[in-house]
Amino acid sequence: MSQPKPQTVMPEPAVGLDAVSKCYRRGDEVVHVLDHFSFTVAPGEFVALMAPSGSGKSTLLNLIGGLDQPDEGHIEVAGTDLGELGESARTRWRARNIGFIFQLYYLIPVLSAQRNVELPLLLQPMSRAERAKRVEAALTLTGLPHERHHFRPPELSGGQQQRVAIARAIVTDPPLLLCDEPTGDLDRQAGDEILGLLKTLNERLHKTIVMVTHDPHAATYAQKLVHLEKGLVGELRTG
Amino acid sequence: MTTIFRFRPLISAALRRHRVRTILTMASVMIAFLLFGLLQALNHAFYGGVKTADRRALVTTSALSMIEPLPRADAAQIAAMRDVAQVAYEVWIGAYYQHQNQVLFAIAVSPKRFLAEHTRELALTEAQRKAWLGDRRGALIGNLVARTYHWKVGEIVPLRSNIWVHPNGTNTWPVKIEDIFHSKSRALEEGVFLHYRYWNGGLNKPNMIGAIRIEVDHFSELAAVAHRIDARFANSPYPTRTASARTFIKHFIDQTVDIGVIVQDILIAVFFTMLLVTANTLARSVRERSSEIAVLRTQGYSHQLIFALILTEALVVVLTGGIAGLLLATLLVQVLHTLLAEFLPTLALTLKSDLDGLGLMLAFAGLSALLPVFQVQRLRIVDALRGG
Numbered sequence: 001m002s003q004p005k006p007q008t009v010m011p012e013p014a015v016g017l018d019a020v021s022k023c024y025r026r027g028d029e030v031v032h033v034l035d036h037f038s039f040t041v042a043p044g045e046f047v048a049l050m051a052p053s054g055s056g057k058s059t060l061l062n063l064i065g066g067l068d069q070p071d072e073g074h075i076e077v078a079g080t081d082l083g084e085l086g087e088s089a090r091t092r093w094r095a096r097n098i099g100f101i102f103q104l105y106y107l108i109p110v111l112s113a114q115r116n117v118e119l120p121l122l123l124q125p126m127s128r129a130e131r132a133k134r135v136e137a138a139l140t141l142t143g144l145p146h147e148r149h150h151f152r153p154p155e156l157s158g159g160q161q162q163r164v165a166i167a168r169a170i171v172t173d174p175p176l177l178l179c180d181e182p183t184g185d186l187d188r189q190a191g192d193e194i195l196g197l198l199k200t201l202n203e204r205l206h207k208t209i210v211m212v213t214h215d216p217h218a219a220t221y222a223q224k225l226v227h228l229e230k231g232l233v234g235e236l237r238t239g
Numbered sequence: 240m241t242t243i244f245r246f247r248p249l250i251s252a253a254l255r256r257h258r259v260r261t262i263l264t265m266a267s268v269m270i271a272f273l274l275f276g277l278l279q280a281l282n283h284a285f286y287g288g289v290k291t292a293d294r295r296a297l298v299t300t301s302a303l304s305m306i307e308p309l310p311r312a313d314a315a316q317i318a319a320m321r322d323v324a325q326v327a328y329e330v331w332i333g334a335y336y337q338h339q340n341q342v343l344f345a346i347a348v349s350p351k352r353f354l355a356e357h358t359r360e361l362a363l364t365e366a367q368r369k370a371w372l373g374d375r376r377g378a379l380i381g382n383l384v385a386r387t388y389h390w391k392v393g394e395i396v397p398l399r400s401n402i403w404v405h406p407n408g409t410n411t412w413p414v415k416i417e418d419i420f421h422s423k424s425r426a427l428e429e430g431v432f433l434h435y436r437y438w439n440g441g442l443n444k445p446n447m448i449g450a451i452r453i454e455v456d457h458f459s460e461l462a463a464v465a466h467r468i469d470a471r472f473a474n475s476p477y478p479t480r481t482a483s484a485r486t487f488i489k490h491f492i493d494q495t496v497d498i499g500v501i502v503q504d505i506l507i508a509v510f511f512t513m514l515l516v517t518a519n520t521l522a523r524s525v526r527e528r529s530s531e532i533a534v535l536r537t538q539g540y541s542h543q544l545i546f547a548l549i550l551t552e553a554l555v556v557v558l559t560g561g562i563a564g565l566l567l568a569t570l571l572v573q574v575l576h577t578l579l580a581e582f583l584p585t586l587a588l589t590l591k592s593d594l595d596g597l598g599l600m601l602a603f604a605g606l607s608a609l610l611p612v613f614q615v616q617r618l619r620i621v622d623a624l625r626g627g
Contacts, residue, residue, distance in 0.1 A: 058625075067537065067620045088541060095539020102624065106534040110252045120538040122245050168538075180624075 015041035020073030048222035099169030103181035138167035159190030268560025276568020279592035296484035308447035327352035345431035377417035533623035561600035
């Protein structure tokens, strides 16, 4: 009687792209940004996507975040096949599962830091007191000095604005953070602080992070580096 | 369901982004609705009587022109017709007080019929009725007119006529104020009512009248009776034209000036312009915020919610400006009414006008939001974010 073989239970990937293709029209020309691209990110992983301009890294982020749809292939994020979701369902799914962080922060300039962070919570059935508690927690976690919580974005430095943007991204406690050049508009010191913060969120809160960057120094904060070249995975390094 | 009230920080942020622009847009809307209020009041001043006219009443005038007289005997013939309950006749005096601009709504009537017709509207005692019936120079004066000229009961006042010459060769007709009455009918309270017999002496053709007022037994008979009257006199030297009292009053005003058309044309022009201005301002505001709207979409804000936010923004701008405009119009109308009471005694902004204004504001906001909503509908999140 043979012994049953021990089964290895593979954890479901946080992000899984299977033979994804995406092309754009630029006048009469068709530009293939991604061509049968496959890629996975394990839960709790911090992945940096590096690539030259125009090689599809932002497109990839948009596809993972459900902001855009592939021409071919399948995308599965946190066990959900995005192709099966309609527009409204994708919007609701995004609210629960994804936090976006952008290079230009995209904060609303006439609202205080607290109000900016509160925006995603307005969609949740939650009391004002509970919202305020969560906003404070998120801003404190990002290290924005308490006395600046009621400042408006133009009154904050670039690094502080990005902290507010990160607080806005994590305030609903999504499992996946998608960062598009989060330090691209910051000086080295502020950039390092933000990258350190992302690393902390990954290590302490187990957030899965996919970060697009063209800065090799920023990429060193990630556990895994994926190098994209003309829509193909050109290099893979595990840090 | 998430209420829109919860998102007031976002709506407030959109309005505060360019404060001056928001205030100017609200001011533009305010001016549009101020104009709306003033024109509605003017419209009411002219046409207010149309709606209050008796639904069972007909008015017969000459088919040739409203100023052509009719024989008084026609009134007796009409009174004998089927389905006719009451008949009264009247003559437009074309009267003014001391100056030509002190125009009076003065008519010479058949007193008995007049009193019978207005038993309910006129608060007169039996003694007062008798006193007026017994004095052919007597005049019944509406309270509003008496107040304007500070007339008192028993006073002899000289009325002047642009049409009728007194037997003494002047155009001045002394009349005795027999009574000053109050009435629920504003049209009556603005009137001066005189004896036909007194004025008949000044007519070029005696026993001619200006108009015949007919009350039918039932509202349903109105058209049939009107048709019968006109048919009866069709081949006479004085053919008639009979219309409902409401139509008659409106036609009478329209002969002077078609206020309704003027008001309508001005309002269409103003609101169309304002609609373009407001819609363009909102569209510009939304265009400037396209990257922020895209970020809201990444956070889980649905298209419908963004539409609702834009619509609410438009509602806040239009309702704030519009209500301010209507309030200002109410104040101005009150001031104008005091100043112009003798010319436009029914100048007033009615509740119906306010409600019409409110409806217009809602429609205005909805239409203004259409273009920005269309922009958001077409907005691709990735393109908006790429645009920065």
